[in-house]
Structures are given as structure tokens and as C-alpha cells.
Amino acid sequence: MNASQVAVRPVAPEDQRALDLARSTLAIEVQALQSMADRLNQVFAQVVQQILRLPGRVVVMGMGKSGHVGRKLAATLASTGTPAFFVHPAEASHGDLGMVTDKDLVLALSNSGESDEITSLLSALKRQGVGIVAMTGGLQSTLARHADWVLDTSVEREACPLNLAPTASTTAQLALGDALAMALLDARGFRAEDFARSHPGGSLGRKLLTHVADVMRSGSDVPAVQPDADFSTLMREMGAKGLGCAVVVDAQQQVQGIFTDGDLRRCIEAGTELRTATAGQLMHARPKTVSTEALAVDAAQLMEQHGITSVMAVDAAGRLAGIVHIRDLMRAKVI
Incomplete structure (x- = not known):
């Protein structure tokens, strides 16, 4: 029996629904990324230059799902030549704000721009003279109004069928964070050997550091x-x-x-x-x-x-x- 003679089992209705939803999710997120790429402007380049001149570190903040993205972004920046670390905004209001100096720059992630834990820190950060970059979809939000630079991560809709769970919005944050890290990597002339030095325990480190x-x-x-x-x-x-x-x-x-x-x-x-x-x-x-x-x-x-x-x-x-x-x-x- 050849391949053309093999009976193809019809896709069950519940399987087809799952496939349709998966494809719809991917399509919505792809569209969100393309729309964000089309809106990207000079502000992004200004943020890159500001970070390159920064005498301190990039302090990333975010709550909930934005916090998870923020942790990943801080790790990506740190491993590609930009000193960075994550501070939980709720902990910052209870003492961890002391980790931030006037030589640092805060990169705050919030889709709405109204996360209480972040907005409550803005006045203190401004008084300290800390620069603030907002990565938000709320362009008229409290975070956007207080920020020195605003990176637009707004999306037309979430991929969630209920339009509630952060999906397309967190994908936009993650992708723009990667774009920022890669632009900085390129501007610094960061090489594979430099990457290996921050990954000495991994296979890449062994390959690029072992002579x-x-x-x-x-x-x-x-x-x-x-x-x-x-x-x-x-x-x-x-x-x-x-x-x-x-x-x-x-x-x-x-x-x-x-x-x-x-x-x-x-x-x-x-x-x-x-x-x-x-x-x-x-x-x-x-x-x-x-x-x-x-x-x-x-x-x-x-x-x-x-x-x-x-x-x-x-x-x-x-x-x-x-x-x-x-x-x-x-x-x-x-x-």
C-alpha cells in the first residue's frame, strides 16, 4: 500500500477547534508584532543612546505577566553586554528602591501603564533624578506621562478569545525587549567571545573559551x-x-x-x-x-x-x- 492509498482519518471537531484557535492566536500575535514594528520611531533610538551613555545599570520593573517578561529582559540585557537587573516594584516600595541610584535608568513594563505598584514609585524616582523608560500600551497613562521616553507596545487586541489574558501584549513586550537588547549588542560591538564570558558554564562558553x-x-x-x-x-x-x-x-x-x-x-x-x-x-x-x-x-x-x-x-x-x-x-x- 503506497502513501496515496492510506486512509486519512478526519480531524475530530474538538481537534479542529484547537487547531483553529492556535492558528488564530499566532496570527493575532504576528499582526501585533508587525504593527509595532511599523510604529517604531526615533524614541527607540534615543533610548538605545541613553543606555549606551549610562554610567549605571538598567533597572527593569514590572508586575504580573509584565514582571515575568521583565525578568527575562533583564537577563537578556545582562548577558549581552548591558548591565541590568530586575527589581520587583512591590518590594521596591518596601525598601528595595534603595538598590536604584541616580546613575541608573528604570525600564518599567506595564501594558495599561496604571499598575499601582509601579505608579506609586514614579514620584520617588523622579525626585531621585532617575531616568524612566516606559514600555506600555497605555500611551495616555500615568506611567507614560511621568516617563522620559515611551516605547509603544500597544496591541489591537489580545489573542485570548475573551480578550482578557495578556497574550499579544506580553509577546509585544518580549519582542521589543529583545529588539532593544540586540540594538545595544550591535552598538557595543559585542562579540561571540564576549557572550561566552558571561556563559562560562554552558556549552557555548566551553566552545569559545577553551583553547x-x-x-x-x-x-x-x-x-x-x-x-x-x-x-x-x-x-x-x-x-x-x-x-x-x-x-x-x-x-x-x-x-x-x-x-x-x-x-x-x-x-x-x-x-x-x-x-x-x-x-x-x-x-x-x-x-x-x-x-x-x-x-x-x-x-x-x-x-x-x-x-x-x-x-x-x-x-x-x-x-x-x-x-x-x-x-x-x-x-x-x-x-
């Missing part, structure tokens, strides 16, 4: 022989270091070649006379090398690209400094 020198085997752990070493010496060195290869170096430690288990198999298949051969005669010349200063992930990419399990690490002068095996990269969780 070849951090994971390579060096000294007596490196299987190495001179070009005139005989076959027995070559085999003893390979067996002793357990990497399935030996590097051939000259007297100045310049890499000349490599001999691997695979090379040995090919020599046997070809009927090569091994007992009288030297390492220099058997080696594979011009092997792949990587700088000790390179990222360990670069060594991993080199191995994958050429189907090898080891790569030699060399210093700035091209001298053998170590060797990296795929197991070393796995142990360091680079791959």
Missing part, C-alpha cells in the same frame, strides 16, 4: 620520534602513548609527518618491507596541525573535516607543542 593549549597533551605524553627512528622504535612509541599515532619531528621539533594505525594497515596491505624502514620513510608528510592559541573547537572541526582523530598542536614558530585527540575534546565537553 587548544587547555586540552592538548604535552611533554612526555606526546608520541614523537625522529625521522631516522627504526620501525621497532616507532611501534614502541605508538604503543606506549596509546593514541594510535606517532609524530615525526626533526631536531628542532619541527613537525615532519605522522604515522598512524591506518598507515600501518595500508603498509601491510601494500606489502611494504617494514623491518628496514625508518619513520621518515613511512610517515605521512605534511600532516594537519593547529596553533596552541586556536580554539579547541577549531581542532574539532579540523578532525571532522579530514576524518582524523588526532591533530598536532604547534607554537608560533611551528614547533611541536602537543597533540589533541578526539577523546581530549570529549573529556573537555567541547564536542
